[in-house]
């Protein structure tokens with residue numbers, strides 16, 4: 001399996017037809033709608049960054065099927081350890097758009113109180129664990145959580161997302177090895193988007209595939225077309241079912257492509273060939289799924305147009321509101337670590353607030369948080 005690329009349809013019309021049957025029509029439409037919101041959010045956030053409203057964004061352009069369709073295959077009670085490129089996971093888990101947008105602004109409504117960079121979300125209610133900046137951290141955390149579920153004897157499965165670049169991290173080895181030895185109920189999803197910032201995947205590993213790395217750890221690796229939502233769904237469902245039944249971990253390599261820049265801080269045209277990007281555009285995962293559901297008479301052009309218009313309107317409204325919300329109050333810096341603030345911190349808080357008060361009187365300006 002580690003060598004074969006699983007797809008529902010191939011260019012020659014052949015494919016793994018059984019992968020085409022596991023998602024119901026309603027589920028397919030929900031996956032499609034969530035992929036559209038994910039794409040539109042990226043477009044709107046990039047405008048906000050370029051116009052100086054937010055500091056940073058990480059586009060998911062081209063990887064919507066890879067993370068949305070795989071999350072759709074997990075149960076609502078399963079925990080997810082995402083990477084920074086997985087905002088569609090939060091959307092799938094029912095996180096309201098305004099919570100995501102408030103995080104991008106780090107405003108007073110941000111559930112993480114403006115303490116993290118944009119896109120480093122945390123949504124405990126959606127069992128969406130906070131995004132770590134250091135590459136690979138989430139892999140060991142996911143394995144640990146899966147082990148806890150196994151020890152407790154509950155039916156929770158844990159999934160985690162990371163990129164091709166993350167397979168070079170120590171945490172990839174540690175998490176995969178531990179999960180293999182102890183049969184942790186975890187689904188590792190390596191989104192091979194062919195680039196780690198400006199490093200191509202050929203500079204990352206001498207392995208022929210990412211999926212084959214699982215063999216060294218003693219469990220199954222599966223390689224799936226990451227732009228084929230149905231195939232991603234079917235492969236993840238099989239891995240989650242297996243983990244839930246006590247069969248241990250699976251590494252899924254979703255073969256996909258980062259169609260945009262790494263983040264709003266770089267420019268892909270400086271380090272890669274436009275031809276490569278053009279080729280992958282033909283395999284756009286949103287176009288592919290739309291064609292599929294249209295062919296099945298589950299969707300039509302009018303519905304599509306209405307969806308994009310509604311989503312864009314909703315996003316514009318959310319950005320307009322979030323932009324006007326003030327920064328989190330300064331005293332929130334001292335929240336959430338201690339139930340009762342120790343005297344030394346109480347002193348620091350009081351002195352900071354007094355200083356701000358004096359500063360505001362002097363300057364007539366708000367504290368520049």
Ligand SMILES: Cc1ncc(C[n+]2csc(CCOP(=O)(O)OP(=O)(O)O)c2C)c(N)n1
Nearest residue numbers: 085133134135163164165166193195196197
């Ligand atoms: C331990 C560590 N080293 C380096 C970085 C800087 N860095 C941020 S993203 C990134 C590339 C990661 O590439 P990949 O794992 O393929 O994920 P992708 O961005 O393609 O989704 C790097 C090197 C970091 N955040 N953490």
Ligand SMILES: [Mg+2]
Nearest residue numbers: 163164195196
């Ligand atoms: Mg990558």
